[in-house]
Amino acid sequence: MTGNMEAKLAGLRDHARDIRRNALRALHAAGSGHVGGSLSAADLLAALYFHHLRLRPHEPDWAGRDRFVLSKGHANAALAAVLAQAGFFSEDALDTFYGYESSLGMHPDIKVPGVEMSTGGLGHGLSVGIGMALGARLQGLDFRTIVMVGDGELQEGSNWEAAMSATHLGLAGLTAIVDYNKIQQSGNVGEMLDLEPLADKWRAFGWAVREIDGHDMAEVVDALDALPYDTRRPSVIVAHTVKGKGLSFAEGTYLWHSNMVTDEIYAKAMAELGESA
Amino acid sequence: MSTSNPGSTAPAWVSAAANQSRLAFGLAVTELAGRDASVVAIGADTLDLLGLRKMMERHPERVIDVGIAEQNAMGVASGLATTGMRPFVCGYAPFITARSMEQLRNDVAYARQRVVIGAAASGISLGVSGATHHALEDLAVTRSMPGMTVVVPADAHQAWHATLATDDVDGPVYIRLGGRVEEAVATPVEGPIRIGRADRLHDGNDVTVIACGVLVAPALEAARSLGKDGIGVRVLNMHTIKPLDREAVLAAAAETRGIVTAEEHYVTGGLGGAVAELLAVEHPTRMRMVAMPDENSVVGPTPKVRARYGMSAESIVAACRALVGG
Numbered sequence: 001m002t003g004n005m006e007a008k009l010a011g012l013r014d015h016a017r018d019i020r021r022n023a024l025r026a027l028h029a030a031g032s033g034h035v036g037g038s039l040s041a042a043d044l045l046a047a048l049y050f051h052h053l054r055l056r057p058h059e060p061d062w063a064g065r066d067r068f069v070l071s072k073g074h075a076n077a078a079l080a081a082v083l084a085q086a087g088f089f090s091e092d093a094l095d096t097f098y099g100y101e102s103s104l105g106m107h108p109d110i111k112v113p114g115v116e117m118s119t120g121g122l123g124h125g126l127s128v129g130i131g132m133a134l135g136a137r138l139q140g141l142d143f144r145t146i147v148m149v150g151d152g153e154l155q156e157g158s159n160w161e162a163a164m165s166a167t168h169l170g171l172a173g174l175t176a177i178v179d180y181n182k183i184q185q186s187g188n189v190g191e192m193l194d195l196e197p198l199a200d201k202w203r204a205f206g207w208a209v210r211e212i213d214g215h216d217m218a219e220v221v222d223a224l225d226a227l228p229y230d231t232r233r234p235s236v237i238v239a240h241t242v243k244g245k246g247l248s249f250a251e252g253t254y255l256w257h258s259n260m261v262t263d264e265i266y267a268k269a270m271a272e273l274g275e276s277a
Numbered sequence: 278m279s280t281s282n283p284g285s286t287a288p289a290w291v292s293a294a295a296n297q298s299r300l301a302f303g304l305a306v307t308e309l310a311g312r313d314a315s316v317v318a319i320g321a322d323t324l325d326l327l328g329l330r331k332m333m334e335r336h337p338e339r340v341i342d343v344g345i346a347e348q349n350a351m352g353v354a355s356g357l358a359t360t361g362m363r364p365f366v367c368g369y370a371p372f373i374t375a376r377s378m379e380q381l382r383n384d385v386a387y388a389r390q391r392v393v394i395g396a397a398a399s400g401i402s403l404g405v406s407g408a409t410h411h412a413l414e415d416l417a418v419t420r421s422m423p424g425m426t427v428v429v430p431a432d433a434h435q436a437w438h439a440t441l442a443t444d445d446v447d448g449p450v451y452i453r454l455g456g457r458v459e460e461a462v463a464t465p466v467e468g469p470i471r472i473g474r475a476d477r478l479h480d481g482n483d484v485t486v487i488a489c490g491v492l493v494a495p496a497l498e499a500a501r502s503l504g505k506d507g508i509g510v511r512v513l514n515m516h517t518i519k520p521l522d523r524e525a526v527l528a529a530a531a532e533t534r535g536i537v538t539a540e541e542h543y544v545t546g547g548l549g550g551a552v553a554e555l556l557a558v559e560h561p562t563r564m565r566m567v568a569m570p571d572e573n574s575v576v577g578p579t580p581k582v583r584a585r586y587g588m589s590a591e592s593i594v595a596a597c598r599a600l601v602g603g
């Protein structure tokens with residue numbers, strides 16, 4: 001690997017750490033919230049916003065921008081963090097998370113600069129992403145659409161209607177990323193309603209599939225750079241992740257799907273995550 | 278009102294429910310499961326939200342969480358009911374009504390299956406979750422379906438009794454429950470509840486407040502405050518929205534000078550609508566509706582969001598004054 005690439009990856013890892021710190025900052029201001037699914041997505045979000053997506057944070061409505069939809073909307077703390085870091089709004093806004101009349105609530109709101117769709121009810125984003133990708137094709141625009149879904153979220157049947165539709169429509173401009181952290185709200189996905197064999201399911205639905213370690217920045221960047229995996233079909237990245245990644249006490253347990261973020265927890269989290277560069 | 282002291286005499290479910298109707302529902306389903314081997318709980322990644330862990334310990338084979346798949350949950354419940362089982366679907370109010378509405382309408386209501394739906398996190402009980410998670414149309418949706426029974430317990434006590442009372446309902450029942458917040462106590466620990474019969478909680482002959490759910494306690498507060506100014510307020514806890522207690526509504530219309538309805542639901546299609554539909558035809562009466570206006574709700578702590586939209590004792594007082602001209 002070249003020195004340039006090494007430096008690039010190191011920079012993205014710094015961004016990922018800052019997303020984790022800022023997500024916790026927001027959730028601490030809120031007093032509680034979705035720690036687990038925000039942290040599992042942090043590395044993917046860092047690579048998307050600081051490497052892959054073509055965006056103009058100071059012109060959030062630019063028609064040519066790539067579209068990113070966080071279908072697992074409850075991870076809004078991480079989305080708000082990365083949008084703030086990317087310059088869509090001030091990081092100070094994170095301190096209003098869950099606040100009265102705040103535009104930063106538990107779930108993304110389309111009125112926030114950089115947020116492409118209000119989400120929160122699970123199983124909506126992939127269909128919306130199809131609409132965006134179709135809109136690009138019909139208007140001759142070259143923007144790309146990426147939708148991040150949760151693994152528990154994939155239990156909603158609507159995703160599989162969308163999965164069939166995207167292939168049928170031949171939407172190479174659409175990519176799904178599964179934050180496959182193996183845990184949902186009440187327990188392990190494998191015990192509640194198993195998705196396996198997940199990659200084979202996507203293949204059977206006609207998608208071009210790549211499986212990666214969603215915390216290995218080199219793999220994440222490589223998977224994004226290689227998009228689309230096929231010029232006539234949608235692509236999906238099945239990213240194996242750890243729920244609560246980065247906090248020893250939160251990793252791998254449904255108890256941290258959502259939980260209280262007290263002063264004490266926050267201090268502990270900041271110590272574990274390490275200082276910003 | 279109850280004069281019993283819950284601290285010394287209350288049954289175990291009272292403290293376990295911690296004044297949260299969603300937990301009282303789960304405890305009552307667990308209780309029913311102990312008495313009746315046909316009782317099954319169907320979750321949709323909602324084991325903690327509806328307090329089903331105890332039932333999982335006692336009757337693991339009769340707690341089936343189908344995952345985050347409300348449509349499937351509702352259809353499965355219907356099928357189970359056709360075989361003689363008694364399913365209790367445990368969901369989030371916003372999703373278990375909107376997402377699986379067609380399954381509810383066709384497979385449960387139209388097919389007349391005996392399915393009970395426990396719908397937690399109704400209204401704006403999850404204030405900080407924002408509008409996608411506020412259920413402010415669920416009463417309009419459920420009460421528009423022929424054959425449905427729609428119950429809005431005033432507090433955790435009533436949620437327990439309402440859930441047990443489904444023993445006697447031969448058809449689908451929707452029970453609207455709160456979120457992860459304590460609810461004010463408005464009814465006695467010992468109940469009872471008669472589904473379809475309103476409870477008169479306060480007497481007065483100037484004006485009537487017909488309230489349900491979390492607006493019952495504020496209605497009582499309003500009645501006490503107006504009483505100090507010599508305005509007599511009758512308060513009805515209309516815990517059953519459907520079938521509506523016509524007698525109680527018509528008596529209030531005849532015996533008092535106006536009716537205020539109070540609910541945590543859009544003004545479109547909820548309790549106020551049900552009362553108005555009856556009175557417009559049978560006994561036109563001056564009314565005011567304390568309810569969520571036709572707007573998307575903001576994010577924020579539940580009490581603040583409620584107050585912003587006027588779902589409060591103060592609004593009930595103002596509405597009553599407007600009707601009696603005081």
Ligand SMILES: Cc1ncc(C[n+]2csc(CCOP(=O)(O)OP(=O)(O)O)c2C)c(N)n1
Binds near residue numbers: 036181
């Ligand atoms: C339609 C719908 N049903 C239920 C919920 C409640 N809910 C919010 S998050 C969640 C679990 C999501 O699990 P997963 O998709 O695996 O997310 P992650 O682990 O990435 O946080 C549930 C059930 C919801 N938001 N929408």
